[in-house]
Amino acid sequence: MISYKKIFDKAAQEGLEALELYVSENSNFSFSLFRGELDSYSISDSASVEARGISDGKIGYATSEKFDSTTPEYLVSHIKQNAALTSSDDPGLIFRGSEKYRRKNVFSKKLHEAGPDEKIRLMKDFYSAVTKKSEKIQEVEISYEESEEAVTLTNSYGLKLSSKVNYAVVFAQAVATDETGETKSGMVFRILSDLADFDAEETASKLVDDTIRQFGSGPCDSGKYKCVFAGNAFASLLAPFLRNLSSDEVQKNSSLLAGKLGEKVTSSRLTVFEKPLEKNMSFRYFDDEGVATSNKTLIRNGVLQTYLYNLTTAAKENRESTGNGYKAGGSAIGVGLRNVFVKPGSLSEEGLFEKAGSGVYITSVSGLHAGMNAQSGNFSLIAQGFMIRDGKLAEPLSLITAAGNLFDMFNQITAVGNNVEVRMNGFYTPSVLVKKISISGK
Amino acid sequence: MITKSTAIEVLNEALATGADFAEIYLEEDDQTTIRMDNGKVESCDDKLTRGAGIRLLKDLRSVYGYTNNITRAGLLRLAKDLSASFDGKRLLTVDSITKVRQGKKHLPKIKYSEFPREELIGMLKSSSDACLAYDKKIVRCEISFAYNYKTVEIFNSTGKQFGDVHSRGRYIVTATARDEKGIETFHSRPGAQKGMEFFLEEVDMNEEAKNAAKSAITLLGAKECPSGKMTVIIGNGFGGVIFHEACGHSLEASSVSKGLSVFSGKKGEKIASDIVSAVDDGTIEGAWGSGNIDDEGNPTARNMLITNGVLTSYLVDSFNGRRMNEPGNGACRRESYKYEPTSRMSNTFILNGKSTPEEIIANTEYGLYAKDMGGGSVNPATGEFNFAVNEGYIVENGKISYPVKGATLIGSGKEVLLNIDMVGNDLLRAQGMCGAASGSIPADVGEPTIRVQNMTVGGRGGTVK
Known part of the structure; x- marks a missing residue:
C-alpha cells in the first residue's frame, strides 16, 4: 500500500x-x-x-x-x-x-x-x-x-x-x-x-x-386519493425531505426549513431518528472529518429538533459539529446522514388500508433524480401499486404518477404503520397513510 | 502503461484454464472539479485514478476483475485469481501483440491542463455574477466545472493492442430563485469531448447562466401542470431523453440478448411511426459520447436503430452478441476500469423530419409543450418509462399560452414511438450522464421538436377532460 x-x-x-x-x-x-x-x-x-x-x-x-x-x-x-x-x-x-x-x-x-x-x-x-x-x-x-x-x-x-x-x-x-x-x-x-x-x-x-400480482395492472382515474405509501416508497420521499435539514442548505438560503427549529414541520405522527451507531452495514463511529457520530432525534412528534452540521457550517454559527460531515461525490465535505429510522406506529399495513377505506397503495416510486425537487419539495413520480377499496387491496396499478409537495405531504400523514422495511441506503421506514395525493392515470 | 511482453504474459496466465477470450483494459484518468457557490470558489479538487480491468470469456460466461496495482506482479495475480473460476484446458496462447492504428478524431485543441486555472475561474465568476444579477429573486448560483484527460490501453487475446484518449469538459450552472411562495431551481449543463476551445468559441457561459436564471424565475410564476392524457410537444435537444429512455435502453444487447427487453426479436418489425428514424452515432467529432474505439477496441459506428419506423439495429457488445449471433458494433462502453463493459448508447437521437417547430405548435389545439426535459428512467422489461419536464408551457389554439411546472411524462416505449405524429426539422443534441450496469457514462441525447399524441402527463394542476 x-x-x-x-x-x-x-x-x-x-x-x-x-x-x-x-x-x-x-x-x-x-x-x-x-x-x-x-x-x-x-x-x-x-x-x-x-x-x-x-x-x-x-x-x-x-x-x-x-x-x-x-x-x-x-x-x-x-x-x-x-x-x-x-x-x-x-x-x-x-x-x-x-x-x-x-x-x-x-x-x-x-x-x-x-x-x-x-x-x-x-x-x-x-x-x-x-x-x-x-x-x-x-x-x-x-x-x-x-x-x-x-x-x-x-x-x-x-x-x-x-x-x-x-x-x-x-x-x-x-x-x-x-x-x-x-x-x-x-x-x-x-x-x-x-x-x-x-x-x-x-x-x-x-x-x-x-x-405475478401485477398482472392486469393499468392506470386508475386521475384525481386526488388517500394514499398508503409502502415503507420503501416512503423512504424515497423522506430522503429528499431530510436534505433540507442540512445546515449548509439553511445557511445558503436554499432550505424551506430554515428558521423552523423547534417548530412543527410535519404531522405530529412523525418521529425520525438518525442512528449512525446502530450495528449494521451503515454503521460509522466517526464522520468523514473525524468527528465522533452520535444517535439523535431529528424530528420528534412533528417538531424539528436539530439541523445537521459539519465542522465548517458549525464554525459559522459558533457551535459544535453534529458529526454529519460526509463527502458528497468528491473530496469536499458536505452534510450527510447514516441510518435513518422512523418510529413505527401502532397499525399494521392492513390496518392502514382499513383506515384509508378507499384510496391507493403505492408500493414503489421511481424517477427521483428527475421528478423530485428537494428544495421546492415538488415531486411528480411514476408509481406502482394497488387500489384500496372497502379497506382492502384491490386491482393493481401501473403507469400512474403520484404528485405532491413534500412539505404539504409530510403535514398530512394521518397514521404510521408498525411494519418496517429496510432500504439499501440505510433507511428503516414503516408504511404511512397520507390524506391526499394527486394521482394521474386515465 | 504496461509493456507488450507483460501484456502477453498476463493474457496467457488468464487463458490457462480454458477461457476463449481474454482482455486487459488499462486506464489513467486525470480529473479536475472546481465548485463555486455565489461567486466564491468552494473547492478545487484534482483526482488521479489509475487501474486495470481483466475480462475473461468462455462461451456464455464472463469473468471480470480489477485492481489499482498495475505492476506485472499485480496483474499476474489478478489474472490467476480470475482464471481459477474456470477448470478447463488451455484453448489458446498469445504469441505476439500488434498495435492497431486508428483515427484520433476527438483530441482537444486547447488542453485544459494548459489553460490557466485563474483565467478559467475568472470566467466562472463572471457567469455567476451574470446569473445573480439577472433578477433580485435569484438567491443562489452554484457552478461546477469538471474536466478530465483519460488515456486507455486495451490488449486482448486476438493479439491486438488498442488505445484511445478522451478529454471532456462540462459546465453546470444551477440558479435558485426564491419568492414569498416558494423556491425553484434550474440547471444548464453544456459539455463536449473537446478542450477549452469549446468554452471559448462555442458556448457562452454567461448566456447559459442567465438562461438558467430566467427559467428559474419563469418557474416561480408557473402554474401547476394539469394531469391526464394529452398531446405533448417535446422540445428539441434534451427532449431526446424520451427516445433514450423509451427506446434506446431497450435496444441494448444486455437485455435484448436475454429476452429481457420489449424489443427482443423485433428486428425488421415496425416499432415506431413511419416518420421516425433514429441513430446511435459514436463517431461524431468532439461529441460528448464519442470515441475512436469503444471500450473493447471495436471502432465506433453510426448505427441506424430505427429506419422509417422499422427496427434496423440493436446496440451490441461482443459478449452479449454471442447469444444473438451478431458481432459487436462499436457500442461496448464502461465508466472506468472498475466496470465490466457492456452494450451502451453513445450519441443517440431522432433524425430530422419535415415540419418546422412553429408548424407543430400552430397545429396543436390543446397540449403540453415540454420545452426542456429533466432526466428519466425506464424498466427495459416492460418498456415503461417516466421523465420530468423542467420547463413546460400549455399550448392553446395553436399558441403558447402559459408556463407550467411539476409535470411528468409517463408511458411505455412501445406505444409512444407509434404515437409520434409530427417530427420537426430542428435537430439538436444535448449532454447527459447515462447510468446502467457498466456505470455512469457521458452520452448525448437529441431530437428535433416532436409531437406525441395521447401521452399521460402527471401533475397537480387538476385533471384535463
Missing part, C-alpha cells in the same frame, strides 16, 4: 499547516446467475487516498489511486495549488479529534470466511425456489455482490481512526408473462452479513408474488 509518513513528511517540508488523509480500501466479490447458471463472476480490489490540506489558512484537495514514489509530491503540490485558488469565506478545518469515540466491531467474519462455492450454491437454490413458484416466470436474473470496505482517516494532528464493514447484497429480477402475452417484472433485494440470514424460500415467494 502506501507510506503515510512520506506524505506527512512531504507536507511538512512544503509548509502545509495541516494535512488529512482519508484512505479507502475496497474489495468486492460478485457473480450473477442467468437461467440458474453462472454467467458472470468478478473479483476486485481498489484503494484511494483522498488528501485535504491547509495552506495559508485555505483548504485544498487532491486524490490519487496511483501509489508510487511520485504520490507524496502529486498530493502535496496539488493541495497547495488548489488551496491558493479557493476564495470561499469558510474556514479550512482539519479536526484534532473528539473526546470520545464509540467503536464497535461490525465486520462479519462468517461472511468473509464463507467460500465462493457456498455462495453460488445458495443462489442456485434460490433460483430453483423462484422457478418452482410459478409457471409464468420466464426469466430470472440473480446477482450476489459482496463488499468489504475499510476506511482510515489520519491527520497531522495525530488523529487516526479506522473502520471496516462487510456485507452482501442479493438482488433478483424476475420477468413473467401470462396467457395474454402481458409482461411484468419484479425485483427483490436482501442485505446480508451472514449467509445463514438468507431465506431462499421467503425471498423467492416475495419476488414471485410481487411480480
Whole structure:
C-alpha cells in the first residue's frame, strides 16, 4: 500500500499547516446467475487516498489511486495549488479529534470466511425456489455482490481512526408473462452479513408474488386519493425531505426549513431518528472529518429538533459539529446522514388500508433524480401499486404518477404503520397513510 | 502503461484454464472539479485514478476483475485469481501483440491542463455574477466545472493492442430563485469531448447562466401542470431523453440478448411511426459520447436503430452478441476500469423530419409543450418509462399560452414511438450522464421538436377532460 509518513513528511517540508488523509480500501466479490447458471463472476480490489490540506489558512484537495514514489509530491503540490485558488469565506478545518469515540466491531467474519462455492450454491437454490413458484416466470436474473470496505482517516494532528464493514447484497429480477402475452417484472433485494440470514424460500415467494400480482395492472382515474405509501416508497420521499435539514442548505438560503427549529414541520405522527451507531452495514463511529457520530432525534412528534452540521457550517454559527460531515461525490465535505429510522406506529399495513377505506397503495416510486425537487419539495413520480377499496387491496396499478409537495405531504400523514422495511441506503421506514395525493392515470 | 511482453504474459496466465477470450483494459484518468457557490470558489479538487480491468470469456460466461496495482506482479495475480473460476484446458496462447492504428478524431485543441486555472475561474465568476444579477429573486448560483484527460490501453487475446484518449469538459450552472411562495431551481449543463476551445468559441457561459436564471424565475410564476392524457410537444435537444429512455435502453444487447427487453426479436418489425428514424452515432467529432474505439477496441459506428419506423439495429457488445449471433458494433462502453463493459448508447437521437417547430405548435389545439426535459428512467422489461419536464408551457389554439411546472411524462416505449405524429426539422443534441450496469457514462441525447399524441402527463394542476 502506501507510506503515510512520506506524505506527512512531504507536507511538512512544503509548509502545509495541516494535512488529512482519508484512505479507502475496497474489495468486492460478485457473480450473477442467468437461467440458474453462472454467467458472470468478478473479483476486485481498489484503494484511494483522498488528501485535504491547509495552506495559508485555505483548504485544498487532491486524490490519487496511483501509489508510487511520485504520490507524496502529486498530493502535496496539488493541495497547495488548489488551496491558493479557493476564495470561499469558510474556514479550512482539519479536526484534532473528539473526546470520545464509540467503536464497535461490525465486520462479519462468517461472511468473509464463507467460500465462493457456498455462495453460488445458495443462489442456485434460490433460483430453483423462484422457478418452482410459478409457471409464468420466464426469466430470472440473480446477482450476489459482496463488499468489504475499510476506511482510515489520519491527520497531522495525530488523529487516526479506522473502520471496516462487510456485507452482501442479493438482488433478483424476475420477468413473467401470462396467457395474454402481458409482461411484468419484479425485483427483490436482501442485505446480508451472514449467509445463514438468507431465506431462499421467503425471498423467492416475495419476488414471485410481487411480480405475478401485477398482472392486469393499468392506470386508475386521475384525481386526488388517500394514499398508503409502502415503507420503501416512503423512504424515497423522506430522503429528499431530510436534505433540507442540512445546515449548509439553511445557511445558503436554499432550505424551506430554515428558521423552523423547534417548530412543527410535519404531522405530529412523525418521529425520525438518525442512528449512525446502530450495528449494521451503515454503521460509522466517526464522520468523514473525524468527528465522533452520535444517535439523535431529528424530528420528534412533528417538531424539528436539530439541523445537521459539519465542522465548517458549525464554525459559522459558533457551535459544535453534529458529526454529519460526509463527502458528497468528491473530496469536499458536505452534510450527510447514516441510518435513518422512523418510529413505527401502532397499525399494521392492513390496518392502514382499513383506515384509508378507499384510496391507493403505492408500493414503489421511481424517477427521483428527475421528478423530485428537494428544495421546492415538488415531486411528480411514476408509481406502482394497488387500489384500496372497502379497506382492502384491490386491482393493481401501473403507469400512474403520484404528485405532491413534500412539505404539504409530510403535514398530512394521518397514521404510521408498525411494519418496517429496510432500504439499501440505510433507511428503516414503516408504511404511512397520507390524506391526499394527486394521482394521474386515465 | 504496461509493456507488450507483460501484456502477453498476463493474457496467457488468464487463458490457462480454458477461457476463449481474454482482455486487459488499462486506464489513467486525470480529473479536475472546481465548485463555486455565489461567486466564491468552494473547492478545487484534482483526482488521479489509475487501474486495470481483466475480462475473461468462455462461451456464455464472463469473468471480470480489477485492481489499482498495475505492476506485472499485480496483474499476474489478478489474472490467476480470475482464471481459477474456470477448470478447463488451455484453448489458446498469445504469441505476439500488434498495435492497431486508428483515427484520433476527438483530441482537444486547447488542453485544459494548459489553460490557466485563474483565467478559467475568472470566467466562472463572471457567469455567476451574470446569473445573480439577472433578477433580485435569484438567491443562489452554484457552478461546477469538471474536466478530465483519460488515456486507455486495451490488449486482448486476438493479439491486438488498442488505445484511445478522451478529454471532456462540462459546465453546470444551477440558479435558485426564491419568492414569498416558494423556491425553484434550474440547471444548464453544456459539455463536449473537446478542450477549452469549446468554452471559448462555442458556448457562452454567461448566456447559459442567465438562461438558467430566467427559467428559474419563469418557474416561480408557473402554474401547476394539469394531469391526464394529452398531446405533448417535446422540445428539441434534451427532449431526446424520451427516445433514450423509451427506446434506446431497450435496444441494448444486455437485455435484448436475454429476452429481457420489449424489443427482443423485433428486428425488421415496425416499432415506431413511419416518420421516425433514429441513430446511435459514436463517431461524431468532439461529441460528448464519442470515441475512436469503444471500450473493447471495436471502432465506433453510426448505427441506424430505427429506419422509417422499422427496427434496423440493436446496440451490441461482443459478449452479449454471442447469444444473438451478431458481432459487436462499436457500442461496448464502461465508466472506468472498475466496470465490466457492456452494450451502451453513445450519441443517440431522432433524425430530422419535415415540419418546422412553429408548424407543430400552430397545429396543436390543446397540449403540453415540454420545452426542456429533466432526466428519466425506464424498466427495459416492460418498456415503461417516466421523465420530468423542467420547463413546460400549455399550448392553446395553436399558441403558447402559459408556463407550467411539476409535470411528468409517463408511458411505455412501445406505444409512444407509434404515437409520434409530427417530427420537426430542428435537430439538436444535448449532454447527459447515462447510468446502467457498466456505470455512469457521458452520452448525448437529441431530437428535433416532436409531437406525441395521447401521452399521460402527471401533475397537480387538476385533471384535463
